[in-house]
Amino acid sequence: AIYRSLNSNTDVTLLELNDIILLNSTLKTASYKMFLGDLNIDLIKHSKIREEYLLAMAQFGFASLINTITRPMSNTCIDHIFIKTVPC
Structure with a gap:
């Protein structure tokens, strides 16, 4: 799990991710x-x-499980769950 505050640099967060x-x-x-x-x-x-984030996740084979509003008061989807199936 990971958390990024609103004030942190998104480019740095994507590199860390x-x-x-x-x-x-x-x-x-x-x-x-x-x-x-x-x-x-x-x-x-x-x-x-958003596009950079989704592209990075897709390049690693992760698919988003949540694509709807997670914060009704702000009409946003900022809580994320991605899954990747790993070959056995």
């Missing part, structure tokens, strides 16, 4: 991997950071 996924990519102990996060990146609103 990339490093975390690469580090964990060598683990082959489960038939699936989950990534949970509150990155304060809205998956509903189209933006450059």
Whole structure:
């Protein structure tokens, strides 16, 4: 799981996320991997950071399980769950 505050640099967060996924990519102990996060990146609103984030996750084989509003008061989807099926 990962958290990014609203004030932190999104480019740095994406680089750190990339490093975390690469580090964990060598683990082959489960038939699936989950990534949970509150990155304060809205998956509903189209933006450059959203596109970069989704592309990075897709490049590592992760698919989003949540694509609807997770914060009704702000109409945003900033709570994320991604899953990757790992070949056995």
